Amino acid sequence: MYTEKVMDHFMHPRNVGEIENASGVGTVGNAKCGDIMRIYLDIDENQVVRDAKFKTFGCGAAIATSSMATELIIGKTVQEALTVSNKAVMEALGGLPPVKVHCSLLAEQAVNAALWDYAKKNNITIEGLKPPVDDVDELHDHEDEDEE
Numbered sequence: 001m002y003t004e005k006v007m008d009h010f011m012h013p014r015n016v017g018e019i020e021n022a023s024g025v026g027t028v029g030n031a032k033c034g035d036i037m038r039i040y041l042d043i044d045e046n047q048v049v050r051d052a053k054f055k056t057f058g059c060g061a062a063i064a065t066s067s068m069a070t071e072l073i074i075g076k077t078v079q080e081a082l083t084v085s086n087k088a089v090m091e092a093l094g095g096l097p098p099v100k101v102h103c104s105l106l107a108e109q110a111v112n113a114a115l116w117d118y119a120k121k122n123n124i125t126i127e128g129l130k131p132p133v134d135d136v137d138e139l140h141d142h143e144d145e146d147e148e
């Protein structure tokens with residue numbers, strides 16, 4: 001069901017932990033499965049992601065996608081990091097089963113939320129950056145409502 005890469009990132013996740021005095025922190029959750037993901041970014045004066053760490057309270061795919069998302073954004077500018085979509089994360093992992101696609105979406109949203117926090121703290125504009133969905137109840141409103 002899972003690719004070797006997914007299993008690898010699940011068993012040996014990269015960049016687990018937190019960054020003290022992070023440039024930006026983003027926390028998102030999925031109301032349906034109850035999983036929560038937090039991403040910390042350390043961004044240098046040239047707006048390059050120097051380091052990224054994560055803490056995920058969630059399923060294996062959520063852990064693997066957070067791990068891969070942090071790998072993909074380290075070394076990128078904030079503008080480039082913003083374009084790292086859940087699709088890119090999934091591709092880098094060699095794919096995910098359809099029921100696990102939302103886990104990769106959580107990774108995209110967590111990066112977005114951390115970038116938003118960074119932009120807000122530093123009063124800068126990152127083109128294309130949208131306000132994060134910042135609480136689980138809000139997420140619940142527009143996701144899979146009818147299936148409940």
Ligand code: FES
Pocket residue numbers: 030033034035058059060061062100102103106
């Ligand atoms: Fe919800 Fe994976 S089952 S994030």
